[in-house]
Amino acid sequence: MNRLSAAAFFVWGGLACLGGCGSGGDGTGPAANLSSSDGQVAGKVGGSFADPTVQPRLQASNFQVTSDWGSGYGATSVEAYLAAGVPASKLLLGIPSYGRAWKNVVPPGIGKAAGGLPQGTFEAGVFDYKDLMAKLRSTPGVWIRQWDAAAQAVWISAPTVQGSVVVSYEDAQSLQGKLRYLSSKGLAGAMLWDLSSDLAPTDPDSLVGIARRFLR
Numbered sequence: 001m002n003r004l005s006a007a008a009f010f011v012w013g014g015l016a017c018l019g020g021c022g023s024g025g026d027g028t029g030p031a032a033n034l035s036s037s038d039g040q041v042a043g044k045v046g047g048s049f050a051d052p053t054v055q056p057r058l059q060a061s062n063f064q065v066t067s068d069w070g071s072g073y074g075a076t077s078v079e080a081y082l083a084a085g086v087p088a089s090k091l092l093l094g095i096p097s098y099g100r101a102w103k104n105v106v107p108p109g110i111g112k113a114a115g116g117l118p119q120g121t122f123e124a125g126v127f128d129y130k131d132l133m134a135k136l137r138s139t140p141g142v143w144i145r146q147w148d149a150a151a152q153a154v155w156i157s158a159p160t161v162q163g164s165v166v167v168s169y170e171d172a173q174s175l176q177g178k179l180r181y182l183s184s185k186g187l188a189g190a191m192l193w194d195l196s197s198d199l200a201p202t203d204p205d206s207l208v209g210i211a212r213r214f215l216r
Contacts, residue, residue, distance in 0.1 A: 028112050029167040031100040033153035034074040034124055034178050037072040044056050074178065075197055078185060080130055089208040097129040097197035097207055099156070099169030104112060106164050110156035118162040121197075132156065134171055145171075152177040172205050179214045 003061070074093065081091060102125070104115030118126035135143040145157045154174045158165040182190060190211050192198065201207040 028166045030153040032096050033151035091187045092191045093182045095192045099127040099167040101167040104163040105166040118165045130199045131180050
């Protein structure tokens, strides 16, 4: 399938970019980072998404971005689709309203070894965004927000919870970086998975509310 025929099949496409590093691997990593950060590879410890020898590829048969390291990160996916000839006006950037979590992470951090999944909001290894915000607001000394400037990604450390928990998630700061990026690329907008995990739209930290105010 060539670039022109590929673009013709797109009414619009949602680039999920939600599971860069899913729970269950032997190491922590950013779940939905926009950019690369040294030492962070899905399911690996000590690798790098920034390896210049690794070039993302777009498989025309199913439009999956792949590389020797894994799925890459948000900007990689966008650039691969654009390079394949898909118009920016047909692409949406995915936003997660949940966090991926690991336990027994000592010392806590991204790109560290992990030992299992903590109990999440409803299932092991996954916390709703609204649940994480409630924890950060009610017990900020237990659930501690951290920022990775290189990856433009946010994470939480909870050293006293379930053998030291680390959660990679999306918040207002990381979302605003994605919104500026998609605007600079001329993308159609953003999609969020899923609404039930977000805060109420009237809450100033609601992901949907932030995106709506930025994109309107």
